Amino acid sequence: MLCKPPLKCLKIVIMANLLTMFFVMEMIIVSGLSFGASGLNMNYYLLSCPFVEPVVKNTVNRALQDDPTLAAGLVRMHFHDCFIEGCDGSVLIDSTKDNTAEKDSPANLSLRGYEVIDDIKEELENQCPGVVSCADIVAMAARDAVFFAGGPVYDIPKGRKDGTRSKIEDTINLPAPFFNASELIKMFGQRGFSARDMVALSGAHTLGVARCSSFKHRLTQVDPTLDSEFAKTLSKTCSAGDTAEQPFDSTRNDFDNEYFNDLVSNNGVLTSDQTLYNSPQTRNIVNAYAMNQALFFLDFQQAMVKMSMLDVKEGFKGEVRKNCHKIN
Numbered sequence: 001m002l003c004k005p006p007l008k009c010l011k012i013v014i015m016a017n018l019l020t021m022f023f024v025m026e027m028i029i030v031s032g033l034s035f036g037a038s039g040l041n042m043n044y045y046l047l048s049c050p051f052v053e054p055v056v057k058n059t060v061n062r063a064l065q066d067d068p069t070l071a072a073g074l075v076r077m078h079f080h081d082c083f084i085e086g087c088d089g090s091v092l093i094d095s096t097k098d099n100t101a102e103k104d105s106p107a108n109l110s111l112r113g114y115e116v117i118d119d120i121k122e123e124l125e126n127q128c129p130g131v132v133s134c135a136d137i138v139a140m141a142a143r144d145a146v147f148f149a150g151g152p153v154y155d156i157p158k159g160r161k162d163g164t165r166s167k168i169e170d171t172i173n174l175p176a177p178f179f180n181a182s183e184l185i186k187m188f189g190q191r192g193f194s195a196r197d198m199v200a201l202s203g204a205h206t207l208g209v210a211r212c213s214s215f216k217h218r219l220t221q222v223d224p225t226l227d228s229e230f231a232k233t234l235s236k237t238c239s240a241g242d243t244a245e246q247p248f249d250s251t252r253n254d255f256d257n258e259y260f261n262d263l264v265s266n267n268g269v270l271t272s273d274q275t276l277y278n279s280p281q282t283r284n285i286v287n288a289y290a291m292n293q294a295l296f297f298l299d300f301q302q303a304m305v306k307m308s309m310l311d312v313k314e315g316f317k318g319e320v321r322k323n324c325h326k327i328n
């Protein structure tokens, strides 16, 4: 060190230490202030795993550059995680000989993107073992996937713990594709979401596809809410079998408001999509999002933050899984 005499040197070292302490304390206080009612925290990993955000973002970006269709998979995975047992990574747990897990339910068989979560977890376990929960990784990956696809940027508080229960029978609480608006409003309402939140969240169907098995019931009866030309498109898709894929809108990898424009012209794929336009309870919201993409983005990001905090487990109510596929 270039300071003389030694006493002056000592003073500088003490000052430097004090400044560092002050900085760290301030960070802790600032983090503390951002504690929500839930106890989650925007800066949860600031000291314990400082590079968590860039690791998640870079891994998601790399995966989506290779396969942009995975953005849809990651967003849907987050929804299916949060709606069953709260956002606790329960959707990632593998079945064992004694337990059939959520992921093996018919409603989850077409979930995609598990390998992206695994890659993120592996990198984070190398950097800071046993610190970042699988539940937080799923929530952050969905957020970064939305942004990658051109959707709104939003931040979420972290600190979710991983759950230890994952049972196939719990997935009965996922909404079905044949639900009408009243049933959707009721199911989302039971989890604290307004009808407007529910319509905004359904806008996630701006990404991805549905398989024929999810909408073929619409083709066997006369459905006045289905445009006749679009019915032919859906029938053509289904001629390739139950697993044939129908994009929800014409821009399946772009996060935009095309989905809502399609609903206005009776081109919704699922009954649960089209009902949002045909029901007087939600029609105005669909019209508003179809006319104003910025409004959809604003409502969507707010609803996603809310969803990401659904029934989260904190502190000793959960664990940080070492391997996202199994409980510790």
Ligand code: HEM
Pocket: 071, 072, 073, 075, 076, 079, 110, 111, 112, 175, 176, 177, 178, 179, 184, 198, 201, 202, 204, 205, 207, 208, 209, 210, 211, 212, 213, 214, 270, 272
């Ligand atoms: C409102 C009630 C909802 C129902 C009934 C519903 C139902 C479905 C169904 C049946 C599929 C197609 C599955 C298949 O055929 O393989 C699907 C796909 C999808 N859902 Fe939903 N969903 C709902 C809400 C949501 C929400 C809230 C989100 C996210 C915030 C979401 C995100 C997605 C995405 C991104 C896909 C495409 C997945 C892919 O391409 O891999 N859904 N949904």
